[in-house]
Amino acid sequence: DAKTTQPPSMDCAEGRAANLPCNHSTISGNEYVYWYRQIHSQGPQYIIHGLKNNETNEMASLIITEDRKSSTLILPHATLRDTAVYYCIALLYNTDKLIFGTGTRLQVFP
Amino acid sequence: DGGITQSPKYLFRKEGQNVTLSCEQNLNHDAMYWYRQDPGQGLRLIYYSQIVNDFQKGDIAEGYSVSREKKESFPLTVTSAQKNPTAFYLCASSNAGMANEKLFFGSGTQLSVL
Numbered sequence: 001d002a003k004t005t006q007p008p009s010m011d012c013a014e015g016r017a018a019n020l021p022c023n024h025s026t027i028s029g030n031e032y033v034y035w036y037r038q039i040h041s042q043g044p045q046y047i048i049h050g051l052k053n054n055e056t057n058e059m060a061s062l063i064i065t066e067d068r069k070s071s072t073l074i075l076p077h078a079t080l081r082d083t084a085v086y087y088c089i090a091l092l093y094n095t096d097k098l099i100f101g102t103g104t105r106l107q108v109f110p
Numbered sequence: 111d112g113g114i115t116q117s118p119k120y121l122f123r124k125e126g127q128n129v130t131l132s133c134e135q136n137l138n139h140d141a142m143y144w145y146r147q148d149p150g151q152g153l154r155l156i157y158y159s160q161i162v163n164d165f166q167k168g169d170i171a172e173g174y175s176v177s178r179e180k181k182e183s184f185p186l187t188v189t190s191a192q193k194n195p196t197a198f199y200l201c202a203s204s205n206a207g208m209a210n211e212k213l214f215f216g217s218g219t220q221l222s223v224l
Contacts, residue, residue, distance in 0.1 A: 034212075043114075043200050043215025044153070087152065098213060099169075100145075100153040 004088045009105040012082075018075040020104050022088030025069045032091045033064060034098070035073045037084040044087065044100075047073065078108045113137065116201050116216035123188065123195060124224050131186045131219045133201035140205060142184035143213070146170060147198040156199075159184055188221060196223050 005023040012018040024033060032051050036044040048055055048062045050071075055062045061074040075082055087103040114135045123129045135142065141160050145153040155168030159178040173192025178184055184203075188195045198220050202213040 036213075041198070041218065041220075043202070043217055044213070045215070046212040049212070098143075099155065102150075102152045 004090050004101055006086075006088050006101065006104045008102065009107070011107050011109060012075075012078045014080060014108055014110050015077055018078040018082065018106060018108070020073040020075075020086050020088075020106065021070065022072070023070045024088070024090045027068050027090050029068075033062070033071050034089045034091055035060070035062065036087045036089070036100075037082075038087070038103070039081075039084045047086075049091075078106075080108050080110065082106065083108045114201060114203055114214055114216035116199075116219050118219060119217070121219055121221045122224050123221060126190045128187055128189050129195075129221065131188070131199055131201075131221070133184045133186065133216060135182055135184075135201075135203045135214075137203055137214060138181070139203035139214070140181070141203060142178070143202040143204075144168075144174075144176065144184070144186045145200040145202065147200060147218075153200060156186065195221055197221060 032049050034049040035047040038044040048057055048060050050062045050064055064071045085103040085105050087100050117132045143158040144156040146156055147153050154170050156170055156174050157165055157168055157176045159165035162178055162181050165176050165178050173189055175187045198218050200218045201216045204211045204213050
């Protein structure tokens with residue numbers, strides 16, 4: 001699986017957009033990019049995933065660069081409940097396992 | 111409600127003791143996974159199972175054992191051979207195969223050594 005690199009921590013003001021970057025420069029053409037988040041002492045929660053095109057759901061938007069070497073998760077209007085560790089994972093199509101890194105700790109402040 | 115149930119939420123182990131963590135899912139998922147998380151760290155894969163009566167080692171399987179006798183259950187035993195068992199253990203499930211499928215996680219079990 002491609003290695004992903006994320007900043008260890010970020011801050012965001014409540015109500016503002018949170019933009020979480022992820023580098024995956026070694027990603028191959030059939031590797032999906034997944035985002036999960038983990039609120040303290042809970043199980044990770046799926047947010048969104050994509051392959052080439054930008055994706056949007058009720059939780060977030062995922063912007064993938066044209067060369068697919070990086071992506072950005074956007075939480076359009078961050079709330080205090082969005083404070084969590086966010087994991088970016090590049091997953092090879094049809095592999096058996098999902099490998100998590102250390103993620104980005106997002107702190108949303110009032 | 112559909113989901114994954116892990117029990118107990120907190121577990122204490124004595125030296126030389128085996129303990130078993132329970133994981134049950136009613137999502138009708140084929141695949142189930144066990145992860146270990148140490149403080150401030152990401153998740154590391156212990157074991158996974160894609161189908162009943164079959165399972166594979168993950169990256170840190172030493173000192174652990176699993177069984178998959180039923181589709182809905184995937185218990186993890188932490189054996190006495192695991193010398194540093196204190197961690198947060200997470201169970202997850204998904205439909206068969208990882209492509210374009212998301213993982214559903216339980217709420218975790220915190221294991222501590224007395």
